[in-house]
Amino acid sequence: ILNVEQSPQSLHVQEGDSTNFTCSFPSSNFYALHWYRWETAKSPEALFVMTLNGDEKKKGRISATLNTKEGYSYLYIKGSQPEDSATYLCASQPDNYGQNFVFGPGTRLSVLP
């Protein structure tokens, strides 16, 4: 059974702080790792899709890295802003055919002004 874990479960930071959190996934049968940002009362929004070991993606102040051999991905937010407050979900896509995504439980980030 595929198990995707995320840590920490929740995080409170001050505006301007940089932060990072982790997504762990089984490294066998790996195809892709997806990061989503999910604001309260809205629907999940795709941030990154990562497939290759050593991949690094960046979108503004948010970046992510991927290690497929050891089965983890880090999401970094530089200079957190209150609008970054959301739940950050990762999802492992274990095979090409079927896209049977398995989501982690999420990391809930609160950025205090």
Place this chain on the structure above:
Amino acid sequence: DSGVTQTPKHLITATGQRVTLRCSPRSGDLSVYWYQQSLDQGLQFLIQYYNGEERAKGNILERFSAQQFPDLHSELNLSSLELGDSALYFCASSVEGGALSDEQFFGPGTRLTVL
């Protein structure tokens, strides 16, 4: 706005009843996915359709079924509803749904409450 629409937004019904949730994917997207988010649980993948055919199945109960129509909209049918079926049901769409690791675009969700 992701371009994925879901109706209804809210649905309140009684145990034992049957409901249908509807999803229209983004223009040009061939794949539709259904997810369930219950209280205190993460997103659970239910089922995926690609260009009208079932592509992948996840943790979908036998009481639930789905289909994708020729115009690519999809419906999720939930029958013999139980209290535990109360959840937020998301639909997502993507361009390919298997050939590439393309991203999924989520609709606003349908909140189902079973009383």
